[in-house]
Amino acid sequence: MWDPLAIREFSALLRDPVFRGRGVPPGDGRPVLLVPGFLAGDWTMRVLDGWLRRIGYRSHLSGIFLNIHHSERMLSGLRRKVVEVEKETRARLTLIGHSHTHHAVGMVRTANELAYGRRLNAEGRFTYDLKLTPIVPTTSIYTRADDVVNFRSCLRPDIPAMQVWGSHNGLVVNPEVYRIVGRLLARPPRPA
Template sequence: MSQAAYSVDPFAEDASLIPASTPIWREALFPLEWLALRASPVYWGFGVPHGSGEPVVVVPGFLASDASLVELYWWLARIGYRPYFSRIGRNVDCPDFQTGRLRETVLRARQETGQRVRLVGHSLGGMLSRNLALEHPEDVAMVITLGSPFRDAVRAHPVLISAAATIRSYAGRGAARNVRPSCFSGHCTCTFVKNMLMPGEWQVPRFAVFSRQDGVVEWESCVEDDPALNDEVHASHLGMVVHAGTYRAIARRLRMCSAGSG
């Protein structure tokens, strides 16, 4: 869609995005959640099923980079998996473009291990993972989303709406060079948005971790219709990636994907 197609400034805060009244103050608990993880036996690999070298790619959320998933990355290594960072850079570019970059990492992981890849994505990273799995199920063995609003991506906390508007205002520059006026809005018609709103038939297992204490996105947007595919944790949105309950859920779901699924 061209910029001329908009009757209002396309870089302004998008009226198609619906502000969500989530308790964002809970995100201040993130440091405490990180400390609690370090004190948990789960952090050291006790009390959770282990892997056997299966490849797992971790994908950061909106505005974040792989650095946000360092704890998760090394924990996966400790419990027997072969983790990979996404290598998509800071997650602020066009989601379709970022999915293409993610696939490069997935293809490398598959070539190095000879197995289809497990994807664990936080927030927008989980949505990128779902998009990739829908488009290229031959490369993906499983998707686990962490606080990813794949059911209703147009609902967001006002802070995120403002951030999306800022990124669109810098479209074509730096890390957001592929962002178009419709990106991060309800106007976009790209493959990514199609796969979020009207996904095709799933060919790979997918699971969703969510929290009713999420201060950034509405938890109802982060769950599958089938309750058996969901795991509830008691974490903030940011803290979900450093939460012992999240790690237990990830370990259990990964174990469900056998090593012979390559």
């Protein structure tokens, strides 16, 4: 999964003050669940996991070894993990996912279901879900240089989108992304 551009981004992250928590507000201890993209696993999120813990969040990996399952099958395990983390922490959690549009839609749907205690849509209706306005705060971080996903698929009029320089695989180790994530997480959480 690592490409030369991602290695360059990782190298830049290691040298950047943001990696040591400088220039981002300290975390408030809220739980954050990290979800890897298609054909990836939790191992791709470990650097972000460590960083979030260092700046003051309770970061959790998804339990996904390799995301190759049908989306609904994977989402059922993700739903269980969300419930487990929320039960353990007794707090609303924030989801951060990498790549795979269907995956992101399912995460938003899962967050919507948990926020309102009901299923919003029948299983497998991803196209319909893509048209729904999220009822939880959602932000898209994308790169026009993405060689895996067309960046236009990350753009919607109802969801804030933030462009960074980088590669598809490198977004999980990109210093600019870390700065954005740090600022986004510093916003006050919505009341339960």
